Amino acid sequence: MPLVEVRHLSVDYRSRDLPPAHAVRDVSFDVAEGEFVGLLGESGCGKSTLGNALLRLLDRPAHHAGGEVRFDGRDLYALTDRELNRLRWREIATVFQSSMNALNPVLRVERQFRDAMEAHRWDPRTEGDPRERVLEVLRDVELDAERVLRSYPHELSGGMRQRVVLALALLLRPRLVVLDEPTTGLDVVVQRSIVDLLRRLQREHGFSVLFISHDLGTVLEIADRVLVMYAGQVVESRPSADLAAAPLHPYTRGLLGSFADPRDEHVSVTAVPGRPPSLDSPPAGCAFAPRCPVRVAACAAVPPVLAPTTRTGWCAATGTPPRGPTSRPCRTPRRRSRR
Amino acid sequence: MAYFARRIGFFLLTLWGAVTLNFLIPRLSGGDPAQAILQRIAGKEARVDPAQLAAVRAMLGVPDEPLWRQYLDYLGNMATGNFGVSYTYFPYSVSEVIGEAVPWTIVLVGVTLVLSFVIGTLLGTWVAWRRGTTFDSVLTVTSAFVGTLPFFWIALVLIYVFAITLGWLPPSGGYSGLMEPAPTAAFVADAWPYFILPAAAIMITGPIGWLLGMRNNMVQSLGEDFARFGRAKGLSNRRLAIAYGARVAILPNVTGFALALGGLIGGTVLVEQTFNYPGTGRLLLEAVSNKDYPLMQTIFLFIAVGVLVANLVADVLYGVLDPRARRKEAA
Numbered sequence: 049m050p051l052v053e054v055r056h057l058s059v060d061y062r063s064r065d066l067p068p069a070h071a072v073r074d075v076s077f078d079v080a081e082g083e084f085v086g087l088l089g090e091s092g093c094g095k096s097t098l099g100n101a102l103l104r105l106l107d108r109p110a111h112h113a114g115g116e117v118r119f120d121g122r123d124l125y126a127l128t129d130r131e132l133n134r135l136r137w138r139e140i141a142t143v144f145q146s147s148m149n150a151l152n153p154v155l156r157v158e159r160q161f162r163d164a165m166e167a168h169r170w171d172p173r174t175e176g177d178p179r180e181r182v183l184e185v186l187r188d189v190e191l192d193a194e195r196v197l198r199s200y201p202h203e204l205s206g207g208m209r210q211r212v213v214l215a216l217a218l219l220l221r222p223r224l225v226v227l228d229e230p231t232t233g234l235d236v237v238v239q240r241s242i243v244d245l246l247r248r249l250q251r252e253h254g255f256s257v258l259f260i261s262h263d264l265g266t267v268l269e270i271a272d273r274v275l276v277m278y279a280g281q282v283v284e285s286r287p288s289a290d291l292a293a294a295p296l297h298p299y300t301r302g303l304l305g306s307f308a309d310p311r312d313e314h315v316s317v318t319a320v321p322g323r324p325p326s327l328d329s330p331p332a333g334c335a336f337a338p339r340c341p342v343r344v345a346a347c348a349a350v351p352p353v354l355a356p357t358t359r360t361g362w363c364a365a366t367g368t369p370p371r372g373p374t375s376r377p378c379r380t381p382r383r384r385s386r387r
Numbered sequence: 388m389a390y391f392a393r394r395i396g397f398f399l400l401t402l403w404g405a406v407t408l409n410f411l412i413p414r415l416s417g418g419d420p421a422q423a424i425l426q427r428i429a430g431k432e433a434r435v436d437p438a439q440l441a442a443v444r445a446m447l448g449v450p451d452e453p454l455w456r457q458y459l460d461y462l463g464n465m466a467t468g469n470f471g472v473s474y475t476y477f478p479y480s481v482s483e484v485i486g487e488a489v490p491w492t493i494v495l496v497g498v499t500l501v502l503s504f505v506i507g508t509l510l511g512t513w514v515a516w517r518r519g520t521t522f523d524s525v526l527t528v529t530s531a532f533v534g535t536l537p538f539f540w541i542a543l544v545l546i547y548v549f550a551i552t553l554g555w556l557p558p559s560g561g562y563s564g565l566m567e568p569a570p571t572a573a574f575v576a577d578a579w580p581y582f583i584l585p586a587a588a589i590m591i592t593g594p595i596g597w598l599l600g601m602r603n604n605m606v607q608s609l610g611e612d613f614a615r616f617g618r619a620k621g622l623s624n625r626r627l628a629i630a631y632g633a634r635v636a637i638l639p640n641v642t643g644f645a646l647a648l649g650g651l652i653g654g655t656v657l658v659e660q661t662f663n664y665p666g667t668g669r670l671l672l673e674a675v676s677n678k679d680y681p682l683m684q685t686i687f688l689f690i691a692v693g694v695l696v697a698n699l700v701a702d703v704l705y706g707v708l709d710p711r712a713r714r715k716e717a718a
Contacts, residue, residue, distance in 0.1 A: 103619055105615065105618060105619055107610075107615070108519065131614045132621075133622075133623070134621065135621070135622040136619060136620065136621030137619070137620050137621045138621070141619070141620075142616075142619045144612055144615065144616055144619075145612075149611060149612040149613060150613055150615075150616040151613055151616075151634065152617065152630065152631055152634075152635070153613065153709075153710070153711055154634055154635055154708065154709060154710060155630065155634075161388075163617070163620065163622060163626065163630070164620045164621075164622075166620060166626075167620060167621050167622045167623060167626065198712040200711070202710070203710075203712050213616075216620070233538045
């Protein structure tokens with residue numbers, strides 16, 4: 049059984065005067081134990097909302113509009129607050145988008161570690177000395193533990209704060225860590241070191257990761273598998289190597305086209321023309337159809353279904369004219385020509 | 388530590404400035420206090436007898452020394468609490484007059500201020516924690532509305548209802564006048580009914596500023612990433628509300644409170660005037676309308692010192708409560 053099973057998850061942003069915006073629409077995917085999953089998408093595609101929904105951290109006006117998030121078999125949305133609090137951090141930890149501000153400015157770092165341990169009743173008899181554990185996890189993220197613990201957050205640099213947050217996330221040895229754009233606001237060198245650190249720690253400790261990002265290069269490099277999200281839906285889910293080699297969905301192809309490798313001598317960047325649809329009235333058919341270079345008439349009417357393309361990959365796109373009431377799996381151009 | 392040393396240094400400097408201005412301004416403004424006293428006694432148009440003038444001058448002590456000498460004497464007087472003689476309450480000294488009024492104001496304004504702050508802050512915390520609920524909307528809107536009511540109107544309604552119509556409480560004054568003010572249980576028993584109406588009038592609007600301030604700050608701090616992060620950490624609601632919400636949100640309120648304490652000595656002129664309450668606020672009004680310069684000057688000096696001390700306290704408190712403030716100063 050996979051560690052996380054997301055089934056038909058939908059999230060709406062509701063407001064009194066406006067129609068609801070469907071930020072996440074009928075999303076299903078799994079995260080296996082020890083798997084490093086990247087969630088890729090442009091701003092506003094709903095990837096952070098999906099991350100929050102996975103943590104059951106939706107704040108108004110966001111509402112869980114249907115579907116399940118099963119963690120180790122337990123439906124998160126069926127838990128009581130108390131059960132949820134017990135599960136949080138012990139099993140699911142998170143690093144936020146702007147974790148620069150994720151630390152309480154008026155408490156020393158040490159206090160914030162103790163907070164998490166106290167909230168989850170760290171038991172020194174079975175789990176060891178709490179301070180030792182804090183030092184260990186700070187050394188894991190390559191920080192001068194003693195100094196950092198005595199500091200207030202504002203006394204640390206952005207990169208150090210990021211490492212502190214990462215250490216906090218790993219403190220109770222969670223099974224899943226959701227990282228939402230964890231390197232936003234940091235310079236490239238620091239981003240690099242944090243991404244490397246994360247990958248190393250994930251290999252050493254074997255926790256599962258959902259890594260949310262708009263940075264195609266990083267995601268393809270770091271993740272085992274990539275989910276591509278467009279307009280609130282997952283449109284492609286495949287191992288990163290496969291995805292990088294042969295993107296299936298026209299949107300993914302567009303993304304890869306807009307990704308320039310600086311080492312290339314002849315860089316030709318093609319952006320994806322057009323803009324994502326409005327989320328309060330998504331089109332009846334394929335959300336990407338208006339921008340799609342290979343669309344056919346049926347695309348506007350028939351919603352695509354995420355369907356297996358290879359043994360490991362799933363893709364949702366009509367791509368070629370649908371045969372039946374549901375769309376059929378899309379094909380790579382290469383495969384089409386072979387047929 | 389540098390932060391606190393700097394604050395104290397700044398305090399001493401401004402204190403010296405305020406005291407010196409208090410010395411200079413009356414000397415720059417001209418006029419003859421002896422003349423003023425006699426004119427008050429004799430009436431505006433009356434001719435003043437030069438002998439009388441000389442006598443009053445001798446009594447007040449005419450400054451015939453050089454300015455720097457006067458200044459040193461003045462500083463000595465300030466330090467020893469010798470503020471001269473009140474014109475209005477002649478022959479009582481300013482110290483005596485103020486000394487009688489100060490306890491009244493400290494009790495009335497002090498008690499209501501502390502209560503307002505505590506009630507407002509607690510309610511604000513509670514409302515912020517339940518933000519977005521009907522309870523929040525009702526309390527916030529009601530407070531904002533009540534907060535706009537003019538104070539004198541509230542006071543007059545209270546007087547009309549509880550003092551005049553129902554006759555439960557005395558409409559004005561500070562005590563019955565049957566006893567001399569003294570810190571005894573018997574006198575407190577005599578005075579406390581006089582305390583209720585002005586205190587109630589202050590308390591109706593008093594907590595509102597603190598409540599709304601606290602609510603808004605806390606709603607904001609609860610929306611910050613660190614509060615969401617705290618929630619993701621699985622912290623209890625209690626820990627979250629106190630250490631991640633209120634603890635951060637209370638900072639501006641604490642500064643506000645310290646500053647309000649500084650203004651305490653000025654009393655609330657309006658309250659004391661409306662209820663004819665024998666505190667420093669009414670005394671100040673009286674001093675101004677009677678051109679009682681020594682009294683006025685001393686009350687102003689007290690207010691200035693109060694505000695300065697309050698600023699110092701606020702800065703020190705802020706430094707203790709917000710580690711970031713200490714850092715910014717050093718940078």
